[in-house]
Amino acid sequence: MDRHPAEAMARPDLIRLDDGFVCLRFESMKVVSALAAVRHLLDTGVVRPGDTLLDSSSGIYAHALALACHRYGMRCHIIGSSTVDHALRTQLAVLGAHLEQMEPSDDLKLDQNRRVARVRALLAEHPEYHWMRQYHDDVHYLGYRTVADRIRRELGTERLTLVGGIGSGASTGGLARALRERAPDLRLVGVQPFGSVTFGSAHVRDPEIIIAGIGSSIPFANVDHGLYDTIHWLAFEAALAGSVDLLRSRAVFAGLSTGAAYLAARWERDRAPDRTVVFVAADTGHRYVDSVFARHEEAVRVADLAPREVAGPQELVLPWSRMRWNRRPVGPGGSGFDGRVGEGASRAGAAP
Known part of the structure; x- marks a missing residue:
């Protein structure tokens, strides 16, 4: 029996949508990594009950x-993006978390840079705070091992393809690392928005939006580029079509990044029907009712969408591009990965 609702939320659903086509559905995926990270930091003495944990976030x-923090008796301080909505602000307040929200901005990079600057200022004022560094400390990989074990038990690992948003790198990265311990031929397909620096699409602007949660305008050290076999870049209009089709045809109500992962997974499955394709649904669709699902009549048919195959990021075009990455270890921006796990590098003075 669970001792806290977060523990139940950390267990995803595995839903077989078709033969060889499976949805790994989370209510809120990052609960998995946050619970395991905080538990690890407590167990190793990096933090103590009652300490303040600090980080920047766009919402999830x-x-x-x-x-x-509620589960383990910690204080929580969040520097939030302007995208944090009323429902989340209310939940954070009731849970006892302190939220500082950035002023609205049309520039995602400016929003992220301002949040990092505020984190640094707070650490200078309060060196006792612990910066969780979700984008840079791979303590956030740890929680996904349990999820990988469940995939292994229920689906096996023979001829398996995993598809999901890249984001901070911890979710698909953590799942792939754990699964490849017994299945080195696991194929990992990462999903990115246009405008993200992580795999070199910063020069391509999506006129609608950069999809929060799967890309970034600043480098993330937690992304291990060498894990990924294939990358798909999808624009808002393609992700919207995927989200709407997934709800309409499969009754899965999930967020915008899931719509993008669903499109990429359909494409990969059609080209390798002998493989089992699992795609990650990171959160529910409630945050996207107005911005995505209310626009369902605008959605193009997913059957009419196909990616452009590209040899490099310089060839990227909207609304959808695909590239064989072939596990190259370093991204176009030169960002790397140092492999450290929870070494307490997230206090004042650590690199952002």
Whole structure:
């Protein structure tokens, strides 16, 4: 029996949508990583009950960290993006988390840079705070091992393809690392928005939006580029079509990044029907009712969408591009990965 609701939320559903086509559905995926990270930091003495845990978030991680702090008796301080909505602000307040929200901005990079600057200022004022560094400390990989074990038990690992948003790198990265311990031929397909620096699409602007949660305008050290076999870049209009079709045809109500992962997974499955394709649904669709699902009549048919195959990021075009990455270890921006796990590098003075 669970001792806290967050523990139940950390267990995803495995839903077989068709033969060889499976949805790994989370209520809120980052609860998995936040719970395991906080537990590890407590067990190793990096933090103590009652300490303040600090981080920046566009929404989902803020909720996850607030739940983990509630579970383990910690204080929570969030520097939130302007995208944090009223429903989440209310939940954070009731859970006892302190939220500082950035002023509205049309520039995602400016929003992220301002949040990092505020985190640094707070650490200078309060060196006793612990910066969780969800984008840079791979303590956030740890929680996904349990999920990988469940995939292994229920689906096996023979001829398996995993598809999901890249984001901070911890979710698909953590799942792939754990699964490849017994299945080195696991194929990992990462999903990115246009405008993200992580795999070199910063020069391509999506006129609608950069999809929060799967890309970034600043480098993330937790992304291990060498894990990924294939990358798909999808624009808002393609992700919207995927989200709407997934609800209409499969009754799965999930967020915008899931719509993008669903499109990529359909494409990969059609080209390798002998493989089992699992795609990650990171959160529910409630945050996207107005911005995505209310626009369902605008959605193009997913059957009419196909990616452009590209040899490099310089060839990327909207609304959908695909590239064989072939596990190259370093991204176009030169960002790397140092492999450290929870070494307490997230206090004042650590690199962002």
